Amino acid sequence: xxxxxxxxxALSLLAxxxxxxxxxxxxxxxxxxxxxxxxxxxxxxxxxxxTGRLEEIRRPEIVRDYWVRDVDGTWYRVSLDQYRxxxxxxxxxxxx
Numbered sequence: 001x002x003x004x005x006x007x008x009x010a011l012s013l014l015a016x017x018x019x020x021x022x023x024x025x026x027x028x029x030x031x032x033x034x035x036x037x038x039x040x041x042x043x044x045x046x047x048x049x050x051t052g053r054l055e056e057i058r059r060p061e062i063v064r065d066y067w068v069r070d071v072d073g074t075w076y077r078v079s080l081d082q083y084r085x086x087x088x089x090x091x092x093x094x095x096x
Contacts, residue, residue, distance in 0.1 A: 024095035029070035034086045037065045068092060 042058045049055070066083035069075050076094045078086070086092050 026093055027096040028091050028093055029068070029074075029076065031086045031088055031090055031092050032069045032071045032073075033088060034066070034068045034083060036083070037067060038062050039065070068094070 039062070040060055041063045043061045043063075044056050045059045046057045047054050048057050064080075066078050066080055067075050068078055068083070068086045076096075078092075078094055082092065082094065
């Protein structure tokens, strides 16, 4: 294996090991409370060329985030399906 191939292999392994920390680690928690939070965010909605060049169109939109808190006080962002399933005092599988 030449030097460049070794360098690329080492770089690839380093990059992949860095992603391991971002992976989901399923954990079961006991739900204490749940909360839906809304915020206004400007989101891309296509492109226009009115000015002779391609420009992104952005529109304000209300975005909803769903959160559950475990009995230890830690908040977890969850999907809408998980939020609907969550009940106080019951276990819920979340990503940590």
